Amino acid sequence: MINIKNIRKSFEDMEAVKNVSLHINKGSIYGLLGSNGAGKTTLLKILAGIYRQDSGEVQIDNQSVFENVQIKQKIIFLPDTLFFFSQYTIKQMADYYRSLFPSWNEERYQRLGEVFPIDQNKKVHRLSKGMQRQVAFWLTLSTMPEVLILDEPLDGLDAVMRQKVKNLLVQDVAEREMTVLISSHNLREVEDICDHVGILHHGEIMIERDLDDLKSDIHKIQVAFKAGETPAGFLQDLDVLYQESRGSVLLCIVRGKEEDVKDKVQSFHPVLFDILPLTLEEIFIYEMGDVGYAIESIMV
Numbered sequence: 132m133i134n135i136k137n138i139r140k141s142f143e144d145m146e147a148v149k150n151v152s153l154h155i156n157k158g159s160i161y162g163l164l165g166s167n168g169a170g171k172t173t174l175l176k177i178l179a180g181i182y183r184q185d186s187g188e189v190q191i192d193n194q195s196v197f198e199n200v201q202i203k204q205k206i207i208f209l210p211d212t213l214f215f216f217s218q219y220t221i222k223q224m225a226d227y228y229r230s231l232f233p234s235w236n237e238e239r240y241q242r243l244g245e246v247f248p249i250d251q252n253k254k255v256h257r258l259s260k261g262m263q264r265q266v267a268f269w270l271t272l273s274t275m276p277e278v279l280i281l282d283e284p285l286d287g288l289d290a291v292m293r294q295k296v297k298n299l300l301v302q303d304v305a306e307r308e309m310t311v312l313i314s315s316h317n318l319r320e321v322e323d324i325c326d327h328v329g330i331l332h333h334g335e336i337m338i339e340r341d342l343d344d345l346k347s348d349i350h351k352i353q354v355a356f357k358a359g360e361t362p363a364g365f366l367q368d369l370d371v372l373y374q375e376s377r378g379s380v381l382l383c384i385v386r387g388k389e390e391d392v393k394d395k396v397q398s399f400h401p402v403l404f405d406i407l408p409l410t411l412e413e414i415f416i417y418e419m420g421d422v423g424y425a426i427e428s429i430m431v
Contacts, residue, residue: 132157132310133178133278138187140173147173148184149334155327158308160300162325162342164318164415170334171314172211172282178312179208179280191278204232205277209284213267215255221266222251225273232274240273246295260287268296272303279303281313285320297324322411330418338418342411349414350392355380355403362399369395372417384409384417 133155140148147170155161165171176182177189180196180203189196196202215224229235244251247265249258255266264287271279279300285293301324303309315321322342329339338345349372356362359379366374370386380403385392389406396404 132192133312134188134190134193135174135178136188136190138174138177138184138189140170140177140182140184147334148177150187151331151334151336152187153329153336153339155310155312157310158304159327160304160311160313160325162318162321162328162411163312163314163331164328164411165314165331166419169331171331174331175208175280175282175312175314179203179206181208204234206280207271207274207276207278208280209267209271209282211283211286213263215263215266217256218254219256220252220254221249221269224255224266224270225251228270228274232276234275234277236273236275239275240269243269243273246299261289261292264288265292268299272299275303275307277307277309279309279311281311281315283315283317284313285315285317293320300324318412318415319410325411328411330415332419345414346409346411347389349384349386349409349417350389351382351384351407351409351413352392352396353380353382353403353405353407354396354401356399356401365396365399384413 133153135151135153138148138151139146149170151170151174163171163174173182177184178196180199183197191202191206194202196206216227219227225240229237247269249262249265249269255263258266264285268284285296288296297320300309300311304311313321313325325342327340328342328345330337354361356379361381366383369383369392371383372386373384375382392406
């Protein structure tokens with residue numbers, strides 16, 4: 132569906148995207164993660180055809196994206212900073228989208244008016260940030276896009292509306308095989324819906340994995356031994372991303388297969404051993420720490 136191969140993009144003397152390759156399957160929800168300034172927004176804008184890459188290929192359905200009107204009619208890019216025409220009402224913005232996208236679905240637009248109960252005659256620029264975000268999703272989902280690119284999509288929405296939007300996204304992926312690419316700093320939010328993640332750092336892809344596979348290869352463990360001392364050689368064969376002692380208990384983030392980790396730990400006969408669940412946010416923090424991105428202790 133989406134193929135990005137060896138793309139680069141520079142702005143003056145700064146290389147924002149460095150030799151990035153990605154493949155995103157049709158009908159999937161892909162989470163693009165990364166530190167501030169990692170190049171996420173630049174990559175999204177290249178995929179949306181707003182920027183042209185300096186080198187490499189960007190294709191959707193085996194067609195180049197940049198200046199390809201036919202492909203762009205299938206794509207919606209919802210940026211972090213929303214744009215609406217000055218003085219336009221919701222109804223006028225809907226008329227604009229209706230004229231721009233052949234896939235516009237009037238019936239769905241009217242149905243979504245019940246999900247986003249905002250007066251269509253109100254001028255969008257006079258609405259709150261959260262209500263403008265609702266309008267953006269209202270218009271976007273009415274176009275029935277094949278590819279939806281979202282940059283910080285839930286920013287400004289309250290908890291109830293966030294859940295409604297996530298439900299709508301999952302529904303479109305399940306029913307229409309819409310493909311979604313999400314970049315967000317709120318990893319707890321996107322963890323619920325993403326099935327694949329990529330971590331971008333300094334313009335380069337560090338990790339690209341199925342979310343379930345990623346979680347199966349990194350674990351939080353807590354162990355304690357007799358006399359409160361960690362045996363010599365205990366950490367030697369473990370791929371430790373982070374460790375912290377709390378009294379006699381040692382807490383570690385380790386990478387590896389769960390059974391291998393269990394066998395290694397139990398061979399030292401601990402008096403306490405637990406494998407604790409990790410969130411996507413924790414995985415991201417410790418993977419970033421492994422490449423030198425400074426972290427503080429956030430063990431909970």
